[in-house]
Each structure stands twice: as structure tokens, then as C-alpha cells.
Amino acid sequence: MAIRDVLKMGDPRLLTPALPVEDFASPSLAQLIVDMHDTMRVLNGAGLAAPQIGVGLQVVIFEVNSNPRYPEAESVPFTVLINPLLTPLSDELEEGWEGCLSVPGMRGLVPRHTALRYQGFDAAGQPIDRSVNAFHARVVQHEVDHLHGILYPLRIRDLRNFGFTETLFPGQNLQDD
Numbered sequence: 001m002a003i004r005d006v007l008k009m010g011d012p013r014l015l016t017p018a019l020p021v022e023d024f025a026s027p028s029l030a031q032l033i034v035d036m037h038d039t040m041r042v043l044n045g046a047g048l049a050a051p052q053i054g055v056g057l058q059v060v061i062f063e064v065n066s067n068p069r070y071p072e073a074e075s076v077p078f079t080v081l082i083n084p085l086l087t088p089l090s091d092e093l094e095e096g097w098e099g100c101l102s103v104p105g106m107r108g109l110v111p112r113h114t115a116l117r118y119q120g121f122d123a124a125g126q127p128i129d130r131s132v133n134a135f136h137a138r139v140v141q142h143e144v145d146h147l148h149g150i151l152y153p154l155r156i157r158d159l160r161n162f163g164f165t166e167t168l169f170p171g172q173n174l175q176d177d
């Protein structure tokens with residue numbers, strides 16, 4: 001078990017596009033996924049992308065457990081998604097509040113596609129092909145943006161909708177991605 005440091009906005013590695021995984025049998029890939037999982041859990045994140053711990057590979061993980069305080073957020077099973085390809089299933093965009101472990105203590109209102117298909121591979125190299133919507137779609141878009149060097153503040157349309165979590169949502173214990 002290894003908890004890794006999460007890079008913060010300002011580190012150029014977060015702005016660098018990640019490379020595809022080519023060797024799914026590599027022990028270093030398995031160790032990367034274990035470290036990402038441990039790091040996400042200890043920080044109570046909803047998702048994590050490899051570049052956030054300084055590894056420039058196209059690997060993201062995410063998981064959203066049901067939370068009685070946010071009954072509208074459906075739970076998302078723990079997923080390892082490698083070399084992802086996203087295809088929007090609707091032109092419709094919806095604004096929603098996001099946080100990020102690389103932008104700690106902040107929240108911003110970000111437009112995302114409401115429905116999309118994502119394809120890629122799991123940790124064993126088996127294909128993944130899911131069509132999802134709502135919060136699940138938002139989390140995937142946030143994580144895959146990290147692989148393209150995009151942090152969510154870059155997508156905020158009106159920076160008046162960007163601020164400190166404790167001020168915007170006092171008393172709430174929100175997850176970051």
C-alpha cells in the first residue's frame with residue numbers, strides 16, 4: 001500500500017497529455033493502479049487520474065458511493081478505465097459543481113455532456129463499453145480531462161462560479177475528483 005502525493009494545480013505535469021498504456025501485463029501498471037486506489041481512498045476522492053500522481057499514462061479510476069446527504073447522486077461502481085475514448089450521446093450540456101484533489105478546497109460550476117458512451121480497457125486489458133448519464137457521465141468527463149491536461153477550472157464559463165468549498169457549501173463534506 002502506497003499513498004502517493006497528489007500534484008496541485010500549477011504543476012506542469014497536470015497540463016501534459018498522457019500516453020496510452022501499451023503493456024497491460026506490466027507489474028508497474030498493476031502497482032500504479034493499487035497506489036491510485038489507495039490514494040483516492042485515503043483522500044476520500046470520487047476519482048483520480050494517473051497524471052495527478054505524476055504518471056503520464058492514460059489511466060483513471062473512479063467510484064462514487066451512495067451518500068444519504070446527496071440522494072440525487074447515484075452510486076458508481078469502482079472502475080479502472082485505461083486508454084479511454086469518450087463519445088457524447090447528446091449535445092445537451094448541464095452545469096454542475098465540481099471539485100478536484102489537485103485543486104483542494106475549491107469548487108466550480110462546470111458544463112458537461114449529460115450522456116456519453118465510454119470505451120476503454122480494465123486493469124486486465126478487457127474491454128469496457130458503457131453508456132451513462134448524469135453524475136456518472138460527469139465524473140468520467142472530469143477524470144478523462146486530466147489525461148488531456150485539462151483541469152476543471154479551465155472549463156468554468158463564468159469565474160464568478162468558482163470559489164472556496166467552505167464558503168460555497170458551508171458544513172458539507174464534499175468529495176473531490
Ligand code: NI
Nearest residue numbers: 100101102177
Ligand atoms: Ni480532478
